[in-house]
Amino acid sequence: MTTTFDTSRPDEPARPPGAAPPPGLHRITARRTRVGLVAGGLGAYWPQFPDLLPQLQRSADRVSERVRALDCDVVDAGFVSDAQDAARAAETLRVAGCDIIVGFLTTYMTASMLVPIAQRSGAPVLLINLQPTEAMDHASFDTGQWLAYCGACPLPEMANAFLRCGIDFRSVSGYLEDERAWARIGRWIRAAGVRGALRHGRHGLMGHLYPGMLDVSTDLTLVPANFGGHMEVLEFDDLRVRVAAVTDAQVEERIALAREVFDLDPTVQEEDFRWAAKVSVGLDRLVDDFALDSLAYYHRGLEGEQHERLGAGMILGASLLTARGVPTTGEYELRTSLAMLVVDRLGGGGSFTELQALNFRDNVVEMGHDGPAHLAISRRRPLLRGLGVYHGKRGWGVSVEFDVAHGPVTTFGIAQQRDGAFRFVASAGEVVPGPLLEIGNTTSRVDFGCDPGEWTDAWSATGISHHWALGVGDLLPHLRATADLLGVELTEVALAGPRTNRQELSALESRSAHGRS
Incomplete structure (x- = not known):
């Protein structure tokens, strides 16, 4: 397949999900990203240029301040001046269990000062070169003042040494208050948080595969093999006993929340x-008792028996959990629950989605699902609709209906390849207004800037399963960084030319795990 990169879209940050939720719909307290920070320079300079070290330390303090403002916990290993300092910093950061190591090159320093830190930490490495201002004042600067701007000098040395030592890395160069550079740094740190959420996550799988859906079946070992984390295998009986313990008062409280x-x-x-409210309360208890970060479920059931009723009553509670930051998907879609977790942690919401229809008159792809949805990204107040039939499933009950907020969106899924490796698949589009079905489904009209049939063919050719996450904002820059840190390929389905040019689509293949931002 052709390797190309689409640059037709702006590199905008993810849009935050909608307005503040009601008190009963509070977000979970997600694991915070842990950033290891170390700054350094060549100690031989300090006696030669007495004013240099204090200036560089002030810059290091400013970097620490700005990193702390990125909603993360910082383990600051201090300023290193030689290999002995670096060894002490390496031990500090090794013990801390960081999600990413940020090495601040304040001036020239030798590779021997950062290689052991990178080797021992076990975390991805981001090298940053931020000089004090946009440019030097050449007329007035002496050697000592120039050296404060010399952080770029050791970057090729670090790159060479890291590559020869088999250490993956990425870098950002700019100046201290360069907002473009800080946007890129923030993207790497957010991606490190997603990597940490997967590596430390507990992912539930309850019930059994929807019969015949070979595309969504996943070998449970492949999750920790590709991403890390823990798989918790659950029975519907684990939910049954918790639902049975729900009190009438708890049901009334959940009904009041749902009405709000x-x-x-x-x-x-x-x-x-x-019944849906009662199942929702029991589902919350299940998630709490097993400390789950995501859940995928399905049970076929028979003739209205209790497990069928439990499965049919899940949509309300699963949607409330998803909005709170615990993605919960139907049809046993484990990889999509993980995709929704990624999108949620990137700030894009992430709703359970599949293809519903193609509209060749309006040039849009209609997509959504009859199950759990991310309420925080709804364009309007979501609707609960009663369904006497869940198409393709047994049971009946209430379902969620809405369309995603209009504007830029990203489709994102996780494909399993023949060798068991996972691959990210993503495409950027725009949700646009227009007529929607009123059948108890989430449905959005997505314009990918091209013939919807061509987009559908290119999307399907990637090997994605028939479910994925739909999130708000152009998340592609964040997904590129996340794929890099996880060491997985990212396939981007995008226009081969400008967005207004309706040429054929290309499945943009194999963005390397060593790709740089």
Whole structure:
């Protein structure tokens, strides 16, 4: 396949999900990103230029301040001046268990000062070269003042030594208050947080595969093999006993919350609504008891028996959990629950999605699902609709209906390749207004700037399963960084030419795990 990179879209940050949720829909307290920070310079300079070290230390303090402002915990190993200092810093950062190591090159320093830190930490490395200002004042600067601007000098040395030592790295160069550079640094740190969420995550799988869906089946060992983390295998009986323990008062409280979050369609039956609320409370307890960060589920059931009723009553509670930051997907879609977790942690929400129809008159792809949705990215107040039939599934009850907020969006999924490796697949588009079905599904009209049939063919050719996450914002820059840190390939489905040019699409293949931002 052709290797190309689409540069037609702006590198914008992810849009935050909508307005503040009601009190009962509070976000979970997610694991915070842990950043290891070390700054350094060549100690031989200090006696030669007495004013240099204090200036560089002030710059290091400013970098520490700005990194701390990126919603992360910082382990600051201080300023190193030689290999002995570096060895002490390496031990500090090794013990800290960081998600990423940021090495600040304040001036020239030897590779021997950062190689052991990178080797011992076990974390991805980001090298930053931020000189004090945009440019030197050449007329007034002496050698000591020039050296404060010399952080670029050791960067090729570090790169050479790291590559020869088999150490992966990436770098950002700029100046101390360069917002473009800080946007790139922030992207790497956010990506490190996603990597940490996967590596430390606990992912639940409850029930069994929807019969015949070979594309969504996943060998459980492949999750820790590709991303790390823990797989927790659950029974529907684990949910059954918790739902049975839910009190009438808890049901009333959950119904009140649902009325605050949703509009209720007249098709909603009171009995079904109460059952969905009861299952929702039990589902919360299940997630808490097993400390889950994500959950995928399915149970076929038979003739209205209790497990069928549990499976049919999941959509309300699963959507509330997803909005709180615990992605919960139907149809046993483990890889999509992980994709939704990635999108959520990148700030894009992430709703359970599949293809629904193609509109060749309006040139849009209609996509959504009849199950769990990310309420925080709805364009309007989401609707609860009563369904007497869940198409393709047994049972009945209430389902969620909305369209994603209009504007830039990203489709993102995780494909499993023949050798068991996971691959990211993503495409940037725009949700646009227009007519939608009113059948208890989430449905969005996505314009990819091309013929919808051509986009669908290119998207399917990547090997993605028939489910994925739909998130708000252009997340491609963040997904590139995340793929780099995880060491997975990223396939981007994008226009081969400008967005206004309706030429054929290319599946943009094999963005290397060693690609740099």
